[in-house]
Amino acid sequence: MRIKDVLLVPGNGAFFYDDQAAIRAGATQDGFIYVGEPITPGFTSIRVPASSLSVGLVLADDMVAWGDAMGVQYSGAGGRNPLFDPKQISDLTSRVIAPRLFDVDASRYLDACTRVFGPFENMRLPLALEYGVSQALLRVAAHLHRKTMAEIICDEFDLPLPTRRIPIYCQSGDAREINVDKMILKAVDVLPHGLINSRQKFGVGGQTFMEFVKWVAKRTREIGPPGYQPVLHFDVYGWIGSEIGLEPQSIADFICEVADTVPGFTLNIESPADFGSTQAQIENYAKMVSILDNRGSSARIVVDERCNTLEDIRLFAEAKAAHLVQIKTPDVGSIADTARAVLICKANKVGAYVGGSCTETDLSAQASVHVSVATQAAMMLAKPGMGVDEAFSIVGNEQDRLLATLNRRATKNVG
Missing domain, CATH: 3.20.20.120 (Enolase-like C-terminal domain)
Structure with missing residues (x-):
């Protein structure tokens, strides 16, 4: 089964992106906002509404499998990727990732991830992009094999089917x-x-x-x-x-x-x-x-x-x-x-x-x-x-x- 189209939809994350450096430097709170100038590159204010990018993979049977890309709350801190930019991720997905997706066997999850997430211009792709697209690919594999996403992971990594509840x-x-x-x-x-x-x-x-x-x-x-x-x-x-x-x-x-x-x-x-x-x-x-x-x-x-x-x-x-x-x-x-x-x-x-x-x-x-x-x-x-x-x-x-x-x-x- 091949992927025939890719849908990209800007969306909301569930909380906010926060400039950890500014907060550590003593920024004070006024209600829900932080007062002061941001320190971490990319932040226009200390607290920014979280954004996301939904990636939909359209299969030949017209089923659409979705995954969501986003950054973490304290983006740009502690060695992390910079603040999530949905426009940049959307552009990169359209130009670089979509052609790769059209060329993979979507039923083979790990192999598809390896092929799709290869370096671009000698650099690793943004991690948020990998995260969103890999969720969508996992849902595709689950759909094609008529299994849960957990079973696909177990199959790919040769793990027994789980029975224990995770705390x-x-x-x-x-x-x-x-x-x-x-x-x-x-x-x-x-x-x-x-x-x-x-x-x-x-x-x-x-x-x-x-x-x-x-x-x-x-x-x-x-x-x-x-x-x-x-x-x-x-x-x-x-x-x-x-x-x-x-x-x-x-x-x-x-x-x-x-x-x-x-x-x-x-x-x-x-x-x-x-x-x-x-x-x-x-x-x-x-x-x-x-x-x-x-x-x-x-x-x-x-x-x-x-x-x-x-x-x-x-x-x-x-x-x-x-x-x-x-x-x-x-x-x-x-x-x-x-x-x-x-x-x-x-x-x-x-x-x-x-x-x-x-x-x-x-x-x-x-x-x-x-x-x-x-x-x-x-x-x-x-x-x-x-x-x-x-x-x-x-x-x-x-x-x-x-x-x-x-x-x-x-x-x-x-x-």
Whole structure:
């Protein structure tokens, strides 16, 4: 089956693109906007409505398979691709990608991705473009083989059909208290993210952050269902290192101190520090992981910044430079590389967290669910948006539908 046409439709992401450098430099909030001049190239203001580009692949039978391209919230930060430009991506897709798509066998997923995503002018294609087109190609293969997207991934990577449900992680945005309550009432597996992205939210010596951690644990016990024990996961955007210094021992000491305030809970700390380069990040994160392991701490280090591409993820996993690696799907590129990233992490006995961004769409979130379940990741992000309810329903319901479909097929085959 061949692809006979490509449709390109500008659309909306579910949240906003934010200039992380300007926020870290002290930009203040006025309602929902940030006041001040942007710092990161490409930003016309510190907070910009997220945009996306839907890519529709039209098959000979007139079925149209869609995928969505977009950037991440903090585009241009931590070694990431610059701010998403839908006009640029649309032009590149029309000129370069469409002719390649017309020339591939759409039923062979990995082979199609390899052929379509080859370099252009000796450079890799924009990762957002790879992400959107690879989702559409995965849906094409699923349609042609009359299978789920998860089954296509299992077939292509020679994986057994999955049966285990993947824990779901929700993020709160700035509406921390209200959204924490929502997460607890819905018995979310991993919560709350917290968006600790400024000195004000972290506090002098981390005291504001520590009080918030204790409050989340206390609130979980107060209003959570009996026996409910979620993983507590906080993204601190490098503020531990910024506030108390870039010494791995001191950072590990602080993390252990936080973990000790919430006994009985597993504590994930994402992006405790930014050491300025991928290599420095690997070396220092590996030291922190070793310190926590030697102490038998319940705390786990999660890497995000400086760990973007598939090769970055391989380096972190092989160095044991995190307990969990966030596979930030639009930053990895092709969603086939998200599957590869999970398998690399698992081969190195490092947790694989299929993340992404609040700026994504329903389509990209659903495709991510299929890859997460097929590869049996350690956890996956509820996305898109920052509202909890919508993201949790999109990801949770897609997973439940998928597992019901796979269970029926397995039962039917046995019978």
